[in-house]
Amino acid sequence: MPSRKPASFTKPKKLPNHKVHTRLAQAIGERILSGVYLPGSLLPNEAEWGAMFGASRTAVREAIKTLNGKGLLVSRTKVGSRVEPRDRWNLLDRDVLAWHCAAMDRRAFLQSAQEVRKLLEPGIAELAATKHSPGQLARLTAALEGMRQAKTAGEMVEPDVQFHLALLAATNNELLAPFGIIIEQALANLFDYTSRHNPKPLSVIPLHANVAAAVAASDGAKARHAVMILLEDTDAIIAAGQQPGRPAKMALKPA
Amino acid sequence: MPSRKPASFTKPKKLPNHKVHTRLAQAIGERILSGVYLPGSLLPNEAEWGAMFGASRTAVREAIKTLNGKGLLVSRTKVGSRVEPRDRWNLLDRDVLAWHCAAMDRRAFLQSAQEVRKLLEPGIAELAATKHSPGQLARLTAALEGMRQAKTAGEMVEPDVQFHLALLAATNNELLAPFGIIIEQALANLFDYTSRHNPKPLSVIPLHANVAAAVAASDGAKARHAVMILLEDTDAIIAAGQQPGRPAKMALKPA
DNA sequence: AACGATTATTTGTATGACAATTGATTTTTA
DNA sequence: TAAAAATCAATTGTCATACAAATAATCGTT
Secondary structure: OOOOOOOOOOOOOOOOOOOOOHHHHHHHHHHHHHHOOOOEEEEOHHHHHHHOOOOOOOHHHHOOOOOOOOHEEEEEEOOOOEEOHHHHHHOOHHHHHHHHHOOHHHHHHHHHHHHHHHHHHHHHHHHHHHHHHHHHHHHHHHHHHHHHHOOOOHHHHHHHHHHHHHHHOOOOHHHHHHHHHHHHHHHHHHHHOOOOOOOOOOOOHHHHHHHHHHHHHOOOOHHHHHHHHHHHHHHHHHHHHHOOOOOOOOOOOOO | OOOOOOOOOOOOOOOOOOHHHHHHHHHHHHHOOOOOOOOOOOOHHHHHHHHHHHOOOHHHHHHHHHHHOOEEEEEEEEEEEEEEEEEHOOOOOOHHHHHHHHHHHHHHHHHHHHHHHHHHHHHHHHHHHHHOOOOOOHHHHHHHHHHHHHHOHHHHHHHHHHHHHHHHHHOOOEEEEHHHHHHHHHHHHHHHOOOOOOOOOOHHHHHHHHHEEEEEEEEHHHHHHHHHHHHHHHHHHHHHOOOOOOOOOOOOOOO
């Protein structure tokens, strides 16, 4: 019997993901997203993963089933587990997107994400303005209030995310919900980006307030426009981070 | 030996429903999507599922890990597996969306899907027009040719889907890729809808051709406009199906 | 009533055995 | 020789069992 040695991969003792199969799924998923195993290639077989990480085949199989569920892999008898083509990956899965962010350039991600946001969010705001139910305004205004009370830029991220998710929910179109995590990741990454230079961007609060007001007034066109301004502001923040020489003090144009 | 068919033909490639854990995942997933187990509620424990389906606990666990990966469930020791809130479900996962479609009214799905398409596709067409690489036009024109050569409405679905996926790919923004399955499902359902009344809608071919031409010419505004017309046409088809009294012969406006 | 120890229940992990599938190889046969 | 059939081998798929770990529920003591 081969002496089992302790797992050599990162053990996040803090995070509650102490379960072996979860750590395995994470480790394998990161390898796939970072390109260690390219689409179309075969992964090591279950026994090999087990030996690599000092885990039983049972745990390995459960990890693989998880990744299976995320569209990263397909397993076939006798042949093994093969990495699926990228367009079958569930990129909008929380874990997959997180692994993806970790493996790709942050700026590139932010730019892709902004591109998607600019496609979607103006239309979302318009839908929200015309289709929201009365109760859904509360969440919007609560988020806005949360942003106002934030004392640091870090504290503002959470209510900011909530604001945009509330907008999404107010469309009453559940097919839109999956795009929420792009917003979450984009804002979280954006905070990482800006917080080094820009302690607390007060300018975004009135911009959000404009959106909320337009939605509350059920004015679709105005809501769309207000969101577009908001996104342009975000673009400016990203662009400012682009040149590290500059102090990144752009876009202080309170409404 | 019982008479075995030679089967020298292309064998019908039966897909995985013979694996126990896959069937289990499907069965449980359908129950969740159809509301048998509501978000927040507890599922039967692993032993009970096993008894219900005559499967081992191992297989049940693998099925649950699959659903876990799709965001439908979280499992905790001693408490069991709990259904996640809907906004954490990976609705853009192929399986989840399929289960969802099966459990919801088709018209409602089509309308939600069209709403999303109208948000995204005009912008996608514009991006495709401005950002495509030369090689990506080939896929677009190939799909268009496939539509032309289709002899029935059924044969047209596949190239139609390919056309829109090619557009998506031409944006060179991988965060948009997950959206593709909404197109797939929407067009497949739409075909089911229209094929009963409308044998072959020739009208859509020139509309698609307009889009392809605008993209090839790198004319973003024109591409956006052409797609909007295409989507309005689709809307009309759906609306026509809405009144079963009418013969559904709308929208025959060849360009 | 508060609090700590105990218990019971459920998921998590490990192990070993065997079945099923199928790519690769070898043998048979036309 | 070439095609078809039989065989082999590697890998995932399934099962049964045992035990570990976590924790909700219970009980007992103060």
